[in-house]
Amino acid sequence: MSEMEKVYNPSEIEARIYADWEKSGDFAPKGAGEPFAIVMPPPNVTGALHMGHALDDTLPDILVRWRRMLGDNVLWVPGTDHAGIATQNVVEKKLAQDGRTRHDLGREKFIEEVWRWKEEYGGRITSQLRLLGASCDWAHERFTMDEGCSRAVREVFVELYKKGLIFKAPRIINWCPRCHTALSDVEVEYEENAGKLWHLRYQLAENPKKYLVVATTRPETLFGDTAVAVHPADERYQDLIGKEVLLPLTDKKIPIIADEYVDREFGTGVVKITPAHDVNDYEVGKRHKLPALAIMDTSGLLNENVPLRYKGLDRFKARELALTDLEEKGLLDSVQDYENKISRCYRCHDVIEPYLSPQWFVDMPKLAAPAVEAVRSGRLKFYPERWSKVYFDWMENIREWCISRQIWWGHRIPVWYCECGEIICAKDDPQTCPKCGSDKLTQDADVLDTWFSSALWPFSTLGWPDAAADLKKYYPTALLVTGYDIITFWVSRMITMGLEFQKEAPFHKVVIHGLIRDEHGKKMSKSTGNAVDPVELIKEYGADALRFTLASMATAGGQDLKLAASKVLASRNFMNKIWNVARFVLLKLADNKFSAEKSPADEWILSRYQQVIQKTDSALRNFYFGDMALGLYDFVWNEFCDWYIEMSKLGLHKETFLTVFNGILRLLHPLTPFITEEIWAKLGNAGKVINANWPQADKALLNPAREKKMAVVIELIRAVRNIRAEMNVAPAKKADLIILCGDPAVAEALTEAKPYIQQLSGVEKIDLAARLAAKPRNASHAVINGAEIFVPLDKLIDLQAEIARLEKEKNKYQTEINRIKNKLANKSFIEKAPPEVIEKEKEKEKDYAEKFKIVEEQLKALAAS
Template sequence: MAQITKSYEPQEVEKKWYADWLQAGCFAGRANPAKAPYTIMIPPPNVTGVLTMGHVLNNTLQDILIRRARLEGCEALWLPGTDHAGIATQTVVERELRKEKKHRRDLGREKFLEKVWSWREDKGGIILKQLQALGASADWSRTQFTMDPAYSQAVLKVFVDLYGKGQIYRGKRMVNWCPVSLTALSDEEVIMKPAKGFLYQVRYELVDQPGRFIEVKTTRPETIPGDVAIAVHPDDPRYTDIIGKKVRRPLGPTAEIPIIADAAVDQAFGSGALKITPAHDKVDFEVGQRHKLAPIDVLTPDAKLNELAGPELAGLDRFAGRKKAAELLKASGALVQEEPYENNVGYSERADVPIEPRLTWQWWLKYPRIEEAKTAVRDGHIKFYPERWSKVYLHWLENIQDWCISRQLWWGHRIPVWYAKGLDKEKLTEADLADPKKVHVSLDGPADKDNWVQEDDVLDTWASSWLWPFATLGWPDRGAMDKAGFDYFYPTTTLVTGPDIIFFWVARMIMAGLEFVRPGEPLERRIPFKHVYFTGIIRDQQGRKMSKSLGNSPDPLDLIAKYGADGLRFGIVSIAPQGQDIRFQEDRIEGGKNFCNKLWNACRFREMNGEMADNSSCGAILARIEPPKFDADDHAILDRLLATTREVDRCFTEFEFSAAVQALYGFFWNDFCDWYVEVSKAKLLDPATKANCLAIQDLVLRQTLLLLHPFIPFITEELWHLLGYGAPGTFLAKDTLLENCSQMAARGLAIDAKAAAQVSTLKAVCSQVRAFKAEHGEAASKTSEFVVEATDAHWAVLEANLAKLKRMMGAGSITRGAMSPNAPAIVTAYGTWNLIKQLKGDPAAEKVRLTKEIEAMGKHIAGTQARLSNEAFVSKAPPAVLEGARKQLADQQAKQAELERLLKALG
């Protein structure tokens, strides 16, 4: 057996074990009826993506879940893959073309797509290799890509099926439009940014009352030629007498437009009057639809003003047109004033230019299975963590609108619609679209393709990824499904994702699963997953979302090189409480590395203190343990081991990963290393207790490695073998089962709770003393003299362990006594006993310290009382939480009373 080296070098260990895991097929998920399945589908990163801190958190949590499932005896499948990312990938390749002074249209569609595929083969999927550096234990043999042939067939089949059911249609409606990429965008591809501009106050003269005006405020005077009405609120008394009258449009071709009443108008904004430009604003479009007003589009697709804007504006870019429009309005006397104004403007995520709300012909989807999708979450078939996101999800479904599924791109799933040659598709009616002689929809296209022209548009990227949970398992091809283990692995178990795509992806996957999987079977057999865990957003210390553009995000690969993959994983999870945004702290990543070093050194200490006996199983170790030889510390460490195992079990059930890390950290660092290892040193010198002590250490380290493995897989696998826990040719990552508390108890592990409680008391004393020494700048090793003021029962516990206490505390003497009245002293209160450190000189400083401690305790008490008097908290909190809060209050009040007594005793 190899020896544990003096220092831990993660790079070589990580490289070695990952290669071994892959070669041994440790990550393969295969249908196995003898085991329960556990399935996670990776949220497919963009094929253009590289590892970010968000990916680190999301994929570390998935890996933690999948590794834990293997330890629990499940057949675990974590299926990886990438998304073709239509606009993102096309933008990257077009950027490369521009370096050659070319445009995609210079190549033509076919040649351009060849170039995209070439780029994908060369550079796409880099992020998957980076995830391997993080330790991701996905079944890479199953890697999927949303443009793979089989997956593409599934996507197109869904389009054809839904079109046949009347749920997909073509219509001219308002979309987010990118004037650079020349395509519709989803809301997710629009980034809101603050923008500085001007608010223009413009007056419109009433036609039948010359000299009387109605004024509006607008940030976009260049769109005035597209005005079709002025709207006011029907209850606004300022305008009731002119509703129905007409005003003259003050810019562009001469026109008289009506004053209409609509409740969408905000009476408090500006003058309470709103110009209605249906072709250039979503709210205006809806108002125009209600009042049957024909829209006037004054912009070209690339955001230049067209001939409908009038000869003085036509041909100008929208921003130049804005400046020119203001000049024209001022010259005509229609511009009352302009004032600086800042508002949020939507920007195209890829092109980084302001988007345009624009009326275009697009393909739209009426969502399927909306009511069932509500039921799935409302009735608990799918559970959200944190649960609050279920309300957001249900609210969206209550107000759902049709989905624009078409994009004006070349890279993506080309829509399987063909038009008869010679037709102008911009002028097709609903009747034309329903006429198979004019429009053909199928997977393979018409037989006589020479007489037809295929739709240029491709599908929105989300219109492929909403099929991810089942299309990745071979659906709809029965043979492929059987090969992939569809009936075994579906529904999947857990989805880990961000709440920002709860509508774009999570809700849509639920509806897709309910619509297409196992028709006619119960809902719980059709849902795509059973649990959804929503991560928080990683932010910098200023609260800003981390991004490359801000330069506030570290490169995860640099962190791995600096701290090791395990250090990064442990550190990032430790600062990620359930569902909350995370303030990134690199020192916590360093803390993860330090924990790994502590684990390494503790295992090395064990190895140096005795030969390794039979560690091949929990049972083999328990056979070497002799309970009659236990002292209180043995009972205490095993009690804490079982308590920590139960706590980690609970954390996995409740998806509280950060709490699990904190529990493991506290147990291993404080209970095992700082206490048990230290008190073990005396036992290891005694031949009568040495073997039993080492066996207990072996048991604790074995269970600790098992509990830690999902979080820090590399170092635990290495130590597992170095300590002899794994037989040659086996792996902790594949061949080992985690034993729970009941199993260990069944093997004869019985704990003396009273003895364990006594050790808890001793540890509390030492903790108080160490804190005292640190606070007063006294060396930890200095032998100080202490007096204990305690009841007979407490003193009996301390007196029986004086030698141990003095060694652990760094005390020269510990005696029993009482604080002399008015004597200078520093006092540490702990429940029903106190530690007294007699001092020379004025006790004023100690009085100040105790006064501050009493004030701080008063604030804690007030906070706890406020929680317990809060009806919302009391009515919703579990009984155990309520009981804990009440006990906390009682302890706080007792501590405050004791502090006040001690302060009084100081005079």
């Protein structure tokens, strides 16, 4: 045992403790129990720890530390993702500061520059994960572009290519004109847009005085129209099907076609068909054998397929000019406001352009069935189960996955082209063409979508494609903990690839948590200024306080979490409470004054402790992190600290106290690893708490009868305390207590607990009777379970003075309520004040009304006495 500082200072202990854990190999798999493996969702190598990461890694760390203490063979695999687009953007910005571009360097030199950047800055987020206390086995750390993961990527690509499940074909894809690359459907963000719906006149070729009105949200794409379409059953246009219209602002004629895709209720029931710039139009074009005319280049500038006047213009500038020209020519029929959604790049947030381009795809519809069946059959379960619906909605309507990206940083597509026309897909770089023997081979310029390598993460990190010992021992992994926002991005793809290449799903369970939002429920964003930096919170409050806060907010339903700094402060106060209890323990141990026999309080706390062990186990097994945290908080703060410690001041039983407190440290360790490790050592316990055994409930110590008796005692003490507080009784004044109790069992419990009642409620004399001749005069009264209590007030307070004080307080609250009511009734105030100010005034009114009610009840009680 050693002395403890008076004030808990996490900054002085956390780095030291983590360094010792890591140096001592405490995170390495070594338990004799069953294998329990988790792979960390790999954060981007460009990233810094944000609140999403903090939650994403706190929850699995709780499970990992728990299972380690149970004696399981635990492996938590950490790693980072190469983050193709994000990393390339970072390095390109760095080059731009020197006036250079990646094209100045060339592909090979640019990749070398990215690797240099990765070596210099790529470890930032892993160092921050250490600050958080993540107990992953750093000896197993992986990177999606390390040698092993890269071999796995090639193996998978080649095998799927051979099976015809990876192919290259022209498709309408999501194109980012700023990042100059294709994006998959899940890499696109959608936002509400207050846009316009322009109604354009397409003149009939045979009679330009007549026209069809076509509604569009993207008039700049009209130069790529190759038809207009109506529904085949639309009676308004039956005589026009097969005829032609004049494409506005050009001299081209395009056909009027009939297709069931057309919604007769949208606009005028006539739509423009632009096969090269709309995914639905592309399908219509294929059915009707329409040409697909691309009118933009990869930067979103109009190309040579438009009139010269518009060539080279940005798409949105072209829109403005086209609308001006349409209006001048009398071809703009009308304009109306129109709410729609626009798609943006998830990285740079530029508006996505639907774009016809030859790209590489995975035939996900052919791969999806086993992944759906694995969840339908229950072999793989979602927690909470309701999130499986998101999974099924995605998988059962899945489309081809565009996996090629037009950037340089990433896994280059392992396909080579020979001048003779041969296409070679190989795991190793070919030297010559197998068909003609030429060595003039050109590798495909594209790289793979970052999520392609991430999809292999559960088995590529364990040594596949080799027959690795880790793969055999730890695959499938036990579970995955992640946010609901990447069920489509990542979870579904890992399940698909795991089943395809390992014949088993990569994990047995998927534990879904909500997303971190600010205290008002808004999405955190640096641009809006409401993002909370977890590293700053750790510096201010300590990692344990942040971890405890996140866990306590993680509800069983996977709802989003509203984070406020005040919640982290409350958790920091809890850490202080635990620290002070430990100091109290050390002082008591130094005094060496203990009771020889167990008291009723000892029997009660030992029984409650067994209950807490059982409830904590149940919460962890069902992934109810919030229930675990709040259950332990209530037990430690309320039952152990507020009740047991106060009762033990009448006589402390050493064995009971240390059994329960050391048990608390072990139960709290997965949540708050640093403070528990420090206190464990200060108390002179053997070894480290990280390696201690998980507490096991002893049913022999469960004592429902004692718990029932103590519940009555605690209720009585609370009632007396409430009376004293309500009547404004000075703490130093000792009260008398009259208890009317006709229940022998309750009377027995209260008689036995008289010393506790006197000690904890400021009571001197206690009269306990089965009946009373008359109700005591000038006494405050309360009813508890099985008894009535009376606290005579004559010697405690000046009744008239107290009544006068309360009347004054009541009038003050009424004045404030009236003031706020008048303010809220002021039309000018309501119109000008921000919503949050109005809400604050309403909260004030509610608070004053509650206080007014309490004072009124106190006055009634005094009048009755």
